Amino acid sequence: MPRYFLMQHGLNPERDFKRVAYSGAHDATAAWVAAGKADAGVLNASVWEKLAESGKVDTKQVKVFWTTPPYYDYNWTVRGDLDPAVVKKLTEAFLKLDPNNPEHKEIMALQRASRFIPTKPENYKSTEEAARSAGLLK
Numbered sequence: 001m002p003r004y005f006l007m008q009h010g011l012n013p014e015r016d017f018k019r020v021a022y023s024g025a026h027d028a029t030a031a032w033v034a035a036g037k038a039d040a041g042v043l044n045a046s047v048w049e050k051l052a053e054s055g056k057v058d059t060k061q062v063k064v065f066w067t068t069p070p071y072y073d074y075n076w077t078v079r080g081d082l083d084p085a086v087v088k089k090l091t092e093a094f095l096k097l098d099p100n101n102p103e104h105k106e107i108m109a110l111q112r113a114s115r116f117i118p119t120k121p122e123n124y125k126s127t128e129e130a131a132r133s134a135g136l137l138k
Helices: 004-010 026-035 047-054 083-094 102-111 119-133
Strands: none
Touching: 004 119, 026 047
16 A cells, blocks of 8 residues: 555655565554664554554654544455355354443454444455555456
């Protein structure tokens, strides 16, 4: 998605940046920028918030300068041949999770989620388009 949005704004990473590297983890990306190993980096907003809240990144030294528009991400997926009754139970269980319920709070906190919502394949068209533009899908 970062490559897609850069290209939407007329930037081609290989042409416009001196070097493109992949840290392998969102927190490592923030650390690279903080250490001066990279001039800029891309990471998940919830990871950034967690790093900033915990003081693991100095927000005076490392700044957010742009955030992608919202898009569907981090879905929970099951095999297509799974028993529909099991799919229904799993779906209902996720949709019932409430961070205000002490029994659910830890699960929601691990995902940094306020709730889960139902989704459908059409919601991932922008992700598919991004993958195609990056040459990841034919």
